[in-house]
Amino acid sequence: MFVARRIPEPGLQSVRDATQADLWEDELPPPRDELLRRVAGKHGILTLLTDRVDDELLDAAGPDLRVVSNYAVGFDNVDVPACTSRRIPVGNTPSVLTETTADLAFALLMAAARRIPEGYDYVRAGQWKTWGPMLLLGPDVHHATLGIVGFGRIGREMARRASGFEMTVLYHDTTQATTEDESELRARYAELDELFAASDFISLHTNLTDETRGMLNGAAFARMKPTAIVINTSRGPVIDHAALHDALRDGAIGGAALDVTDPEPLPPDHPLLSLPNCLVVPHIASASHVTRARMAEMAAANLLHGLRGERLPTPVNPEVYEQK
Numbered sequence: 594m595f596v597a598r599r600i601p602e603p604g605l606q607s608v609r610d611a612t613q614a615d616l617w618e619d620e621l622p623p624p625r626d627e628l629l630r631r632v633a634g635k636h637g638i639l640t641l642l643t644d645r646v647d648d649e650l651l652d653a654a655g656p657d658l659r660v661v662s663n664y665a666v667g668f669d670n671v672d673v674p675a676c677t678s679r680r681i682p683v684g685n686t687p688s689v690l691t692e693t694t695a696d697l698a699f700a701l702l703m704a705a706a707r708r709i710p711e712g713y714d715y716v717r718a719g720q721w722k723t724w725g726p727m728l729l730l731g732p733d734v735h736h737a738t739l740g741i742v743g744f745g746r747i748g749r750e751m752a753r754r755a756s757g758f759e760m761t762v763l764y765h766d767t768t769q770a771t772t773e774d775e776s777e778l779r780a781r782y783a784e785l786d787e788l789f790a791a792s793d794f795i796s797l798h799t800n801l802t803d804e805t806r807g808m809l810n811g812a813a814f815a816r817m818k819p820t821a822i823v824i825n826t827s828r829g830p831v832i833d834h835a836a837l838h839d840a841l842r843d844g845a846i847g848g849a850a851l852d853v854t855d856p857e858p859l860p861p862d863h864p865l866l867s868l869p870n871c872l873v874v875p876h877i878a879s880a881s882h883v884t885r886a887r888m889a890e891m892a893a894a895n896l897l898h899g900l901r902g903e904r905l906p907t908p909v910n911p912e913v914y915e916q917k
């Protein structure tokens with residue numbers, strides 16, 4: 594099998610114990626040609642969201658490939674239909690990172706609202722001379738309106754956090770939650786237009802699909818409040834970054850806090866990084882010790898089940914088990 598990066602122990606350990614693993618040891622992802630070369634003839638591969646799994650890679654791996662285990666909940670890097678048509682199960686790591694990711698989304702929301710990075714820069718730059726009545730003012734978080742786009746597991750955990758701050762919570766998804774869920778989470782369904790117009794904070798929790806790519810574009814920003822703060826812990830391309838840059842620069846919205854970007858990584862000279870109202874962190878939403886270790890165990894379990902020809906604990910294409 595091929596493991597495309599060092600993942601936390603004990604996930605790595607169980608993979609090592611079980612079988613001969615070809616491990617890519619670098620901090621950076623394997624270059625494409627190296628990846629294609631290393632997967633040749635393998636029975637299983639463990640990939641990260643930086644490794645594209647498509648027909649080219651499946652061809653390079655060859656007919657012995659039995660499983661693709663992705664070390665992430667998101668799997669937009671994997672061409673799932675291509676795997677399904679070859680009857681290759683694909684695994685991901687759902688649920689274990691739900692609360693950890695919502696924690697970071699809420700931390701970004703608070704940091705952007707209360708201008709924590711700007712305050713930190715100000716102190717470090719030696720500019721702190723006195724208590725300032727007008728210094729670094731921002732919007733309140735408590736009792737504000739939060740719009741959640743994508744009301745899956747992570748979006749719902751975001752709603753739970755918001756209710757501690759007595760926020761009004763609107764959500765949008767392709768399907769509406771049950772009345773019981775809505776009342777438990779104190780969230781109300783809204784069409785996107787209403788959510789954009791009414792929210793002080795807009796937090797994205799969708800998958801990246803053809804429908805969600807570029808969902809936050811110039812037209813969407815134009816509907817938002819000029820004070821609105823956008824938080825993204827989903828996937829970068831859900832936001833049109835050129836439109837975001839213009840909206841932040843021109844004051845169409847108040848701020849953005851991004852864990853994910855397009856492209857990723859964001860180059861240091863990217864125009865977004867010159868804006869004081871844009872906070873960017875390097876895709877760390879699931880980065881707690883416990884969560885990353887659990888993700889490693891799940892990814893290892895998916896890989897090992899697949900190698901043994903057993904059903905993956907968390908397949909994203911369970912239909913491979915139905916085809917005969």
Ligand code: GLV
Pocket residue numbers: 642664665666667668690879
């Ligand atoms: C990280 O972004 C993940 O999808 O797990």
Ligand code: GLV
Pocket residue numbers: 666686687688689690691745746747748
């Ligand atoms: C996380 O587990 C999600 O898919 O929402």
